[in-house]
Amino acid sequence: MAELIDIADRVIGWASADEQVEVFVVHERETEVRAYEQQVESLMVAESQGVGIRVVRDGRQGFAHAGTLDLDVLAETLVEARDNVAFATTDEWCAVAEPDGVPPAELDLHRAALTDHPTGAKVAAALELERLVGEADPRIVGVESAEYVDSIAESAVVTTTGIRSTSRETGCYLSASVLAGGDGETQTGFGFSIGRQPGDLDAERAAADAVERATRLLGAVKPDSARLTVVLDPWVSAQFLGIVGSTLNGESVLKGRSLFADRLGEEVAAPSLTLVDDPTDVAAFTATAADGEGLATRRNVLLEDGRLLRFVHNSYTGRRSGGASTGSAVRGYASTPGVGVQALALVPGSRTQAELVADVEDGLLVQGVSGLHSGVNPVSGDFSTGAEGLRIRRGALAEPVREFTIASTIQKMLQDVSEVGGDLEWLPMRAAGVSLVIGDVTVSGA
Amino acid sequence: MTSSDDGPGRLLEPSLLRDALHSALRTGGEFAEVFVEDRRSMSALFDDGRVEELTGGRSRGVGIRVVFGETTGFAHTADLSPEGLRSAAEAASAAASEGGSGLTVALDSVQEVHPGVVAVLPADVAKARKVALLEEADRVARGEGDAIRQVTVRYADSRRRIQVANSDGLLTGDDQVRTSFSVSCVAAGDGGMQTGRESVGHTVGFELFDRVDVADLARRAARRAITKLDAVPAPSGEMPVVVGPGGGGVLFHEACGHGLEADLVAKSASVFAGRRGEVVAAPFVTLVDDGTMAGEWGCYAIDDEGRPAGRNVLIEDGILTDYMWDRLRARREGRDSSGNGRRQSYQHLPMVRMTNTFLLGGEADPDDIVADTERGVYVAQLGGGQVNTATGDFVFGMTEAYLIENGRITAPIREGNLIGNGPDVLQDIDAIAGDFAMGSPGTCGKDGQGVPVGDGTPTLRVTRLTVGGTAA
Numbered sequence: 001m002a003e004l005i006d007i008a009d010r011v012i013g014w015a016s017a018d019e020q021v022e023v024f025v026v027h028e029r030e031t032e033v034r035a036y037e038q039q040v041e042s043l044m045v046a047e048s049q050g051v052g053i054r055v056v057r058d059g060r061q062g063f064a065h066a067g068t069l070d071l072d073v074l075a076e077t078l079v080e081a082r083d084n085v086a087f088a089t090t091d092e093w094c095a096v097a098e099p100d101g102v103p104p105a106e107l108d109l110h111r112a113a114l115t116d117h118p119t120g121a122k123v124a125a126a127l128e129l130e131r132l133v134g135e136a137d138p139r140i141v142g143v144e145s146a147e148y149v150d151s152i153a154e155s156a157v158v159t160t161t162g163i164r165s166t167s168r169e170t171g172c173y174l175s176a177s178v179l180a181g182g183d184g185e186t187q188t189g190f191g192f193s194i195g196r197q198p199g200d201l202d203a204e205r206a207a208a209d210a211v212e213r214a215t216r217l218l219g220a221v222k223p224d225s226a227r228l229t230v231v232l233d234p235w236v237s238a239q240f241l242g243i244v245g246s247t248l249n250g251e252s253v254l255k256g257r258s259l260f261a262d263r264l265g266e267e268v269a270a271p272s273l274t275l276v277d278d279p280t281d282v283a284a285f286t287a288t289a290a291d292g293e294g295l296a297t298r299r300n301v302l303l304e305d306g307r308l309l310r311f312v313h314n315s316y317t318g319r320r321s322g323g324a325s326t327g328s329a330v331r332g333y334a335s336t337p338g339v340g341v342q343a344l345a346l347v348p349g350s351r352t353q354a355e356l357v358a359d360v361e362d363g364l365l366v367q368g369v370s371g372l373h374s375g376v377n378p379v380s381g382d383f384s385t386g387a388e389g390l391r392i393r394r395g396a397l398a399e400p401v402r403e404f405t406i407a408s409t410i411q412k413m414l415q416d417v418s419e420v421g422g423d424l425e426w427l428p429m430r431a432a433g434v435s436l437v438i439g440d441v442t443v444s445g446a
Numbered sequence: 447m448t449s450s451d452d453g454p455g456r457l458l459e460p461s462l463l464r465d466a467l468h469s470a471l472r473t474g475g476e477f478a479e480v481f482v483e484d485r486r487s488m489s490a491l492f493d494d495g496r497v498e499e500l501t502g503g504r505s506r507g508v509g510i511r512v513v514f515g516e517t518t519g520f521a522h523t524a525d526l527s528p529e530g531l532r533s534a535a536e537a538a539s540a541a542a543s544e545g546g547s548g549l550t551v552a553l554d555s556v557q558e559v560h561p562g563v564v565a566v567l568p569a570d571v572a573k574a575r576k577v578a579l580l581e582e583a584d585r586v587a588r589g590e591g592d593a594i595r596q597v598t599v600r601y602a603d604s605r606r607r608i609q610v611a612n613s614d615g616l617l618t619g620d621d622q623v624r625t626s627f628s629v630s631c632v633a634a635g636d637g638g639m640q641t642g643r644e645s646v647g648h649t650v651g652f653e654l655f656d657r658v659d660v661a662d663l664a665r666r667a668a669r670r671a672i673t674k675l676d677a678v679p680a681p682s683g684e685m686p687v688v689v690g691p692g693g694g695g696v697l698f699h700e701a702c703g704h705g706l707e708a709d710l711v712a713k714s715a716s717v718f719a720g721r722r723g724e725v726v727a728a729p730f731v732t733l734v735d736d737g738t739m740a741g742e743w744g745c746y747a748i749d750d751e752g753r754p755a756g757r758n759v760l761i762e763d764g765i766l767t768d769y770m771w772d773r774l775r776a777r778r779e780g781r782d783s784s785g786n787g788r789r790q791s792y793q794h795l796p797m798v799r800m801t802n803t804f805l806l807g808g809e810a811d812p813d814d815i816v817a818d819t820e821r822g823v824y825v826a827q828l829g830g831g832q833v834n835t836a837t838g839d840f841v842f843g844m845t846e847a848y849l850i851e852n853g854r855i856t857a858p859i860r861e862g863n864l865i866g867n868g869p870d871v872l873q874d875i876d877a878i879a880g881d882f883a884m885g886s887p888g889t890c891g892k893d894g895q896g897v898p899v900g901d902g903t904p905t906l907r908v909t910r911l912t913v914g915g916t917a918a
Contacts, residue, residue: 036516036713037516039515039516039517040516040517040541041516041517041518042517042518042519042520042795043517043518043519043520043540043541044519044520044521044795045520045521045537045538045540046520046521046522046793047521047522047523047524048522048524048793049524061498061499062499062500063499063500063501063502064501064502064503064504065501065502065503065504066503066504066505067503067504067505067506067507067524068504068505068506068507068524068525070524073504076504077502077504080502081502083502083573084499084500084501084502084573087490087497087500087573087574087577088496088497088498088499088500089495089496089497089498091496091498119540123541141714142713142714142715144713144715144836179714179715179836185837186714186717186836186837187836187837188715188834188836188837222912225682225683254494255493255494255596256595256596256632256634256639257596257632257639259638259639334501334503335501336499336501370832370833370834370839370840370841371830371831371832371841371842371843371863371865373830373832373843374828374829374830374831374832374841374842374843374863375829375841375843375861375862375863375914377641377861379632379639379640379641380638380639380640380641380674380860380861381638382860382861382862384680384843384861384862384863384914384915384916385841385863385914386832386839386840386841386863386865386914388839402837402839403839403865403866403867403912404865404912404914405682405841405862405863405864405865405912405914406914407680407682407862407914407915407916408916409916442682442915442916443682444682444683444865444912444913444914444915445683445684445912446683446684446912
């Protein structure tokens with residue numbers, strides 16, 4: 001860790017008096033093992049590093065990045081960032097973040113148990129997962145992938161304005177994608193287990209989820225078109241919430257690209273929805289004590305009982321909208337700090353998915369969606385995705401269905417949520433999933 | 447080929463590469479490969495009425511692969527010193543513990559001719575000229591009407607030099623220069639906001655702007671957003687769908703392109719596995735994947751395993767003729783790679799990927815195709831898609847589409863996805879016109895890796911696809 005901050009300090013030492021400089025440095029070690037037919041299909045050991053340097057002078061910024069921390073490249077990158085300053089338009093709000101006095105949460109996100117874990121044990125974990133999946137059910141005809149992946153990541157942000165922040169974390173997961181078949185048809189399913197150290201991982205659960213998801217779709221038919229109540233599985237609702245999060249982003253609001261821009265304080269969602277972005281929750285896969293500008297992350301309540309309370313901001317959008325950063329700068333080393341939610345979750349209800357389903361007379365459980373990037377427009381709010389799942393008839397799960405779409409608008413779906421389940425689950429993304437019941441969704445099928 | 451003193455073959459000295467291969471093979475690997483990459487990029491972003499930022503990027507490193515039996519070991523490093531290479535080679539070979547004599551490699555340098563010619567290296571063009579293009583596009587887009595509320599314009603160029611050496615003795619390289627430009631607009635009206643986007647990208651240098659008028663691109667993006675302000679909800683359910691010229695490539699990319707990738711076929715994770723020689727599409731369907739199409743977004747001299755790009759006919763007159771292959775999958779089948787082994791960067795393992803995938807033109811008149819359609823949807827621009835290759839179910843988005851009523855294109859419709867099943871859709875194509883066009887540049891994602899791809903089609907009709915709108 002000392003090394004990364006030293007590198008950042010060194011670049012900051014090169015800054016001249018008339019400029020602000022921000023240096024973001026990352027280092028990551030990753031191991032990925034894939035098993036196939038009880039052999040190691042591939043073993044990847046990866047070490048990567050990078051630096052992003054931002055220079056601000058007279059309200060103009062320039063940026064450059066490099067995928068190596070060699071001294072000559074660091075110097076070259078600073079020169080390039082400086083050179084880029086001259087071409088930007090002056091913007092009175094443009095500046096590097098200043099310390100805001102908010103103390104960072106003390107989060108323990110790093111596990112020595114992972115850094116010390118031998119490669120042989122990682123290989124064994126992948127092979128074991130593949131074996132479990134293959135043996136689980138006679139209808140499993142193939143394992144498309146079974147893998148163990150881990151990463152050890154460190155980063156540092158240092159600025160000429162006095163920010164000096166470091167963070168480090170470990171993470172790992174097991175994931176399986178399986179093929180179930182019979183009578184000339186094939187269905188797919190996946191399962192995973194995530195953690196901060198190998199001991200957190202549950203291979204049996206990953207295998208069982210993948211097998212269940214694939215086998216329960218066997219025999220799936222195309223449903224008739226209808227307007228139905230849908231129950232979104234946690235895996236699906238987390239993706240939906242991620243899109244909602246993008247509409248509550250201060251940059252979209254300032255630049256006129258958010259459909260909620262003028263609606264602060266209004267009831268934009270059903271009263272059962274309280275939406276919180278809290279990167280200080282260590283249960284979140286994406287938990288972090290510092291944001292992309294090195295400011296402390298914090299718990300931000302975005303929707304409370306359906307009412308829109310606030311947008312998330314980085315220092316630029318906070319300043320420009322008359323407030324301050326909410327600790328929500330997100331970035332990789334190859335980009336300037338953007339704005340985004342980091343660990344978004346609904347406050348859960350109390351009932352299980354089975355209890356929610358039991359109350360649905362005529363509906364559909366959606367277990368997977370596809371084409372979120374092509375059929376959802378977060379500016380207009382139009383929402384349309386491919387889907388697969390199970391029909392719900394008289395409160396019970398019925399026949400599997402596939403090759404249909406579900407459609408509505410983001411605005412309407414938020415209002416049409418009738419209940420939030422109690423099965424909150426953190427997933428390997430910036431949002432947690434929870435079963436969600438949404439009325440009046442158009443199902444397009446046969 | 448660009449002129450450069452330190453051209454593609456000279457990223458690293460052959461002796462260094464040979465030493466790395468020897469290190470990689472010391473534990474008994476059957477095949478080893480060193481992939482060297484040096485990528486420089488530049489982008490400029492105009493947003494919210496101002497030049498927001500210019501960004502320069504540099505990335506260089508080496509990925510080393512060792513194959514033994516069914517197992518591949520892989521490691522990469524940004525440290526290009528002899529010690530850095532040796533350490534990565536040893537990490538890649540660690541998965542092979544059999545022990546072995548170690549093969550001796552003699553490298554034989556081959557220089558493939560790049561299909562395209564780069565006239566003006568973007569790095570040699572003043573940044574001010576690039577910025578001026580952004581300003582022009584913003585001005586023109588905003589000039590299309592007061593309804594235009596926001597404009598984002600992006601210019602990007604990259605130069606990717608690669609070198610590949612392997613234990614078969616191959617030593618080769620490539621120099622890939624790409625330039626792209628995009629305009630995105632937000633329009634607002636009584637019914638809310640709508641977006642319109644246009645983009646262009648080619649494997650060429652700054653001479654791209656000799657033939658692409660950014661003002662024209664901006665105008666089309668703005669008009670698309672404005673047109674959609676009057677859009678009605680898209681219909682819901684099965685109906686005929688006519689896809690305009692250029693747009694339909696995404697449809698084939700998803701409906702069967704991915705399913706014809708040999709790595710997915712080998713794992714039986716494709717509905718097209720075991721179907722070579724069979725009729726899989728209507729008799730007038732001929733689908734080609736062609737990495738040699740000069741200047742197109744998915745073109746190159748060699749793939750990321752050193753194999754020359756190829757023109758591969760995948761479906762000929764409705765019959766499935768071949769899959770696409772990388773080295774690993776081809777070797778297992780005892781055949782040659784088809785030049786489709788690609789990777790996002792030196793940090794990734796290569797796998798089977800498409801290049802420029804397109805449908806050959808037919809005989810029909812595009813106007814007749816629409817006139818022959820009683821009720822359906824006309825898709826003028828597609829917006830990406832996704833496929834489950836094992837089931838064949840795929841979606842693709844429509845970012846500009848209209849109703850077809852009584853054989854005429856009428857009201858614009860709101861955005862949404864269409865869903866279909868690949869093998870069914872290929873059989874349900876009943877008309878192909880002669881107005882072939884390439885589509886917009888795309889980034890194809892697979893297994894977490896993105897690579898540039900192109901596609902193209904003439905106007906075509908699918909008799910039955912499910913449109914995922916909200917209208918009855």
